[in-house]
Amino acid sequence: MRPKSYRATMLSLLPFAVMAVVTVADLAVGPAVVFLPLVSLGPAFAPLVGSWRRTAAVGGVALLLCAALGWYNGLLYTPRGWMSIASVLGVTGAGLLAVSLRQEREVELDHVRSIAETAQRALLRPVPRTTGGVRMAVCYMSAVAEARIGGDLYEVVTSPHGVRVIVGDVQGKGLEAVETAAVVLGTFREACLNEVDLAAVGSRLERAVERQLDDEKFVTAVLAEVADEEVTFLNYGHPAPLLMSGDGTLTWPEPDSYALPLGLGAHNASPPKPYRAGFLSGDDLLLYTDGLTEARDAEGRFYPLAERAHLLKGRDPEAALRALRQDLLQHISGPLQDDTALLMLRHS
Incomplete structure (x- = not known):
């Protein structure tokens, strides 16, 4: 049983369990100790779950039980x-009002969630399964329960210059991080279609993020452009991508020197x-994003991506990411501590 359904079941049984305990205690002790006022605990817990009809039904049961125990104790017609x-x-x-x-x-929450989900779908759109001779799949895991987006981002754009992708991680969380992610993705989508050079796309991103962020906040990101072979x-x-060749050899393509994240261009660093x-x-x-490689198990050990890379081989990209996601969740044995975005490309 899922934790939430288990909790809901326990809360729905709680009023009846409380009234049962009060009844047994009253019958066991007898009239010497009067438990009669504690019967009201049943309808007190009833509003936690369920409809007003259920709360009214619990109140009716409590009223009958109170009358029965009052008669048993000889207190039915007393003050x-x-x-x-x-x-x-x-x-x-009071429970009915609650x-x-x-x-x-x-x-109201359902309306807010509906609006949020619409915005999330517009922001993090599904990636095409195949484009430009490349098969791909994406997996997004938010550290916030039931959320579908946080500070991590991804996008795939088929441009005249090749298949261009981005995976990034916005510093911070909450609505501010989502707003920054929206700026990055919007700029990337437009720049990919207008700019011939990938470096020019990066320059557009840098300018957009600098206008959006302040107080030393930043966005790490890796851009990739697939053309021919x-x-x-x-x-x-950003963390270096993982490249697995057809024979299973692993490499981690890295630049000669890492540049500063987006948003820190004011430090006059080289692009x-x-x-x-x-x-x-x-x-x-x-x-x-680093939510994958920095995920820790109960003993504080990081997720060993290099050792688990074999989970990606020989599978459809979507199945490969499902296997990697399941293995990651088994590794941490608990809730995610950071958002995690995975984007897999396979050259067909």
Whole structure:
């Protein structure tokens, strides 16, 4: 059973369990100790889950139980008995009001989620399965429960100059990180179609991010352009991609010297220089964010991507990323601590 469904089941049973415990205790101890007022705990917990009908039903059961225990204890027609019944009625009424307010908030939350999901789909669009002789797949895992986007980003653009991709990681989290990701992706999509040179695409990104960010914030990113049997990279302080040749040999294409991330151009650092690697038929290229390689297990060990690279070989790109994702989750044995984006390209 999934944790959320298990929790919902436990909360739905809680009012009845409380009333059962109160009843057993009252019958076991007898009239000497009166547990009658505690019956109202049942309808007090009822609004946590379910509809107003369920809350009203729990209140009805509690009222009958209160009357029965009051009769058993000889308190049914005494002031204490009447006060216990009034307590059950009052708590039930408050519970019905609480359910009404909770359902209104849930409706509002559903609307917000619907709008957010629409924005997320527009921001992180599905990548094409095949373009320009390259098969590809993407996997995005957010560290925030039920979120589909955070500070990591990816995009694939088929341009007149080749298949161009980007994978990046925005410093920070929350709405501000999403806004920055939107700026990066929008600029990348436009620049890929207008700029002949990949370095010019990077320059456009640098200017856009500098206008968007301040306070020493930045975006690490790696850009790649696949044309014929070669891939050109432009790296802005991002983890090196993993390139697996058809025979299983692993390489990590890196620049001679790493450039600063996007947004830190004010430090007068040199822009990154393009560098190239062969990308032949049957080769696999994995671009990722540091949420993958910096994921730790219970003993603090980082995820060993080089040792797990065999999970990518021989599988359809989508199946390969599913296998890698499952292995990553087994490694950490818990929730992700950072967003993770994976983009896999296979030269067909």
